[in-house]
Structures are given as C-alpha cells and as structure tokens.
Amino acid sequence: MLAIPLLVASLCVLALGKPMGRNLQLHEAREAIPEGFSLHGTPSGETSLKLRIALVQGDFAGLEQKLYDVSDPSSPNYGNHLSTAEVVKYVAPAPATVDAVNAWLAENDITAKTISPAGDWMSFEVPVSKANELFDADFSVFTHESTGKQYIRTLSYSIPAELQGHLELVHPTVSFPDPLAGRPVVRVSSSETSKKRAARDLTARAIPASCATTITPACLQAIYNIPSTPATVSSNKLAVSAFEGENANQADLKAFLTKFRPDMSPSTTFTTQTLDDGNNNQDPSEAGLEANLDIQYTVGLATDVPTVFVDVGDDTHDGELIGFLDIINFLLAEDAPPQVLTTSYGQSEFFVSRNLAVNLCRAHAQLGARGVSILFASGDGGVSGGHTSSCTTFVPVWPSGCPYVTSVGATTSFGPETAADFSSGGFSNYFTAPSYQEADVKAYIASLGSTYSGLYNASGRGFPDVAAQGVNFDVIVDGTELPVDGTSCSSPTFASVVALLNDRLAAQGKPALGFLNPFLYSAKGRAALNDITTGSNPGCNTTGFAAGSGWDPVTGLGTPDFEKLLAAVL
C-alpha cells in the first residue's frame, strides 16, 4: 500500500526537476566523442559559457535561387549581384521567429546581442548550470589528446518545442574544433629551418633555375599563361584570409618581390583589415608560414591587384569555429566586399555538426550572392581529409563540401601536370551534389563501380572543383626561403587567376565573376581548364581516388589557363 504513493511522489519530483517543466525536444546529438578527444570531467556550474544561437532564416531558398540566377552565365541576370540590403531581405528571420526567440530569451532573463548583419545570429553568456538546464544538455570538459587543449561541449542538446522551426542551432554544443585544421606542409626537415637558413644572404643564394624543382611566380605564369601585365582597376580586390593570429610580413613580401618579381615595384604591398584582435604583427620572427605563402602568391602573382589581408585574430566570436563565421559576417557588412576571397584553412567535416555546417555554408551563399568568389584549399590528407592518420571511412573536408564555395586541389609537375598525392577530395556527408556537378559526380561514381563502396557518400557533393600547382613553392619567411607543399599553395594561385580575370572584366565595365562554380562546370568553363588525368590521393590505407578524364575527386575539373578563361568570360 505504501509503495505506490511513494512511487507517484518521486515521479512528480522528477517531472518538476525537468527544466521549468518545458517541453524540450532533442535537437542535435553526436553519437560519440570525436576521434582525438577524451572526456576530462565536469566544469564548475558557474563557468561562463558564450553561446551563439542561429535563428531560422526567412527565405534561404529564395536567396539560393537568386545566387544561381546571378552566377549562371546563361542567365539574363548573370552578374547582377545583390546589395547587402537585398541579401538581408532574404535571410533576415521572419517576425514570428524573432518574436518566438525574444519571448524565450526574456522568459529566461537572457540579454542577447545580434551578431550578424541580417539578425540571424545572436550571442549571450550564461553559466554552465543554466545552459544545461535551458537545453537539457550535459556540458563537459573535453581534452584534445595530442595538443592538450580543452573545450566545453555537450554530446546532445534539446530546444523548447515552441522554438522548433525558429531556432536552427545552438553553438558551441555538439561541434568540436579540429585543432589540426589544415595548414601547409613544410617539406624541409625542421632542423634545417629558420635559424641556420636565416644566416644566409638571401640575394647571394642561387635560385634553382628550373621550375621542376622549385615553383616561383614565373613558373606559375608560364604554366598557366598568367600575364605579368599589371592590373588597372583599383576597385577590384583580392582578399587573403588569415586565422589563429598568423601574420603576413611586409619585409618578407618585399624580399620575395625583389627576388621573384623584379619587373614589379618592390614596394608593392597589401592593406590589412583586422578583426577578433588580429594585429598582423610585423616582428620578423612572428611571420607566419601560411600567411606569408598566401600573401606572396597573391601579391606576387595577381600583378597590381589591390590585395587585402583579412587578419582574424585569436579572440574569435564564433565559438572556436576558427573565425570562419566571423570573417564572413565581417565581409557581408561591407558595402564593397573584395571580389575574391582565398582561404587555406579547413578541417575534417565530422567535427562540425550538420546544422552548423549547413548554416555556415549558407553564410557563404550570402557572400557569393554579393559577387564574391570564395575559394578554399581542399586539404592535404588525400582521402583522409585534414590530417587524420587512421580512418575507417574516407573523411570529407569542411567547408570544401559546401556547394557555394570553390574548392581547390593540388597538382605537381607540368607538361603534363599530375595530381599531387596529398590533394584532398571526395564527397560530403552533409551536402548533396548540386545540379551544376550532378552529372560529373554520377559519371565518376559509375566509373568506380564497387571500388570503395561504403567508404564514401555516393550522394554527396564532390570536391575539389578545380586544382593548381601545390608542390615546392618557394616562400620567404623571416628572411629565409622555404620550399612549401600543400593545397595552401593552390588556392591563392587559383584566386590570383580569378582576380586578374576580374580586373580585365572590370576594365570593360563588366561585373566580377562572383560565385564561380556554375561557370566553371559549364561547357565554356571546363574547356578553359587543363584536365588532369593522372595521379591519385591515397589515404585511409587505400590508394585513394584516381584522377581521370573529366571531373574527379582529386583535381576537380583541372587547372587554369588564363588566356582561355579570359576568352571564355569575355
């Protein structure tokens, strides 16, 4: 007799113990702690968490349609890129969404601030205990084993039923940072680096005469028919992104131009925009290999195109998302954003949740609709993605899997070029193949037959889209020449070609190329690229995908030919 009322009583307590008796519904979950991380423990309930929430956008489908309309060379609206205000109209959350989220924030005494131009992202700070309650989460401390870095994350979270359809995601929750996110591979052994080489007199050191062993701007100009004729349009800009406090050094650029572009003024330089506490420190010892590579192979290749170094510091506001969201929101807010953006950072897709990957991809669609060509290095781990050494399935790279960006793989040699064996490529698990490449992806997968079946996602967006040289680039860092490999070399190279095309277009009063893929995959576009048909990208204990005739997930459609591309776009 006594047992029953007691049981009922304790059930009541349990029900009341649920956060505010709300009807919370599971929103995002991750099956397991991602590879490379381990659970460390529980943070103090008072620990402050900076959370960001993404509100469902009003009409993304409308924006996407518009993006393709202005980016497809066969459309009458080709090149009619959108203004900030026009983009905002599509992506601003609907009034009902704003009301629902504001009501929920007020009910929970949370003061949030809007952190994106369209008002679709907000941020607020709450203690861990409150975050656990609000989202039925279990925020814990996770340690990244090889770097020792610690992060507070939860493996699942829920949102109130009344916010379904209004709240897209909460971040950072189930997305983990990839502390080994893609960086260039320096081929020299570390013992042979800086100190010893810095002692040498730069000008006295003979440059290897042949492009077969060292790639310099002159090599790329020759291989890809890139002109050395200076650009003339000052409103045409090329932006290089930098993250994690990487600095691009002006003195190194000067030394680079003096040595490799004697036809250019050695004082040709770049402008800098900073966010998140980036400062582009000019102390020679603080020069970043990645940043110097990216700047030297844009300023040094896109002759006289005004180049902007967008320096995202360590104080990111996007929840350890490297600054990827911050830089897009920063550029979206500009009246005249740079027409080309190259990024040599990326990470394995699985670290980022599907909702977050989709959201960030949509931010890139917004910038694309503004007329910006967005290029990303495809990654340096072959089919294993970033730098994952062990893998049971192939690892797609993010954001290369986003259909609104142009992913750039790597090649080596010339006459003919062949795929560089580290060139990442494959198929996204989060994005389906967009219509512009559907036939290419189908044809490639058909050619595979049952090979690698189960190791890759046959319905995914394939990457990379294109490729460029990526081996043995001569880069000057702290006064020292270093040979560098990686798709980090390829993205700035391709971006420079696009920036020079934009200069010639602008000189004729024509709009910039904007989102490139519909053009690249068109008959005209692909005919202006050099199809790379040999090589492969090994990884995960396999020989990887093979390059072949037509699009392939190693070198995409191929490498640029400036003269042919110029003829195609004019």
Ligand SMILES: *[C@@H]1O[C@H](CO)[C@@H](O)[C@H](O)[C@H]1NC(C)=O
């Ligand atoms: C690769 O294959 C070898 C031999 O089958 C095996 O011992 C090894 O564990 C595999 N490595 C990975 C990363 O799967």
Ligand SMILES: *[C@@H]1O[C@H](CO)[C@@H](O)[C@H](O)[C@H]1NC(C)=O
């Ligand atoms: C494969 O891709 C599709 C389309 O993006 C997706 O719905 C599916 O979940 C993916 N499969 C896996 C195993 O990730």
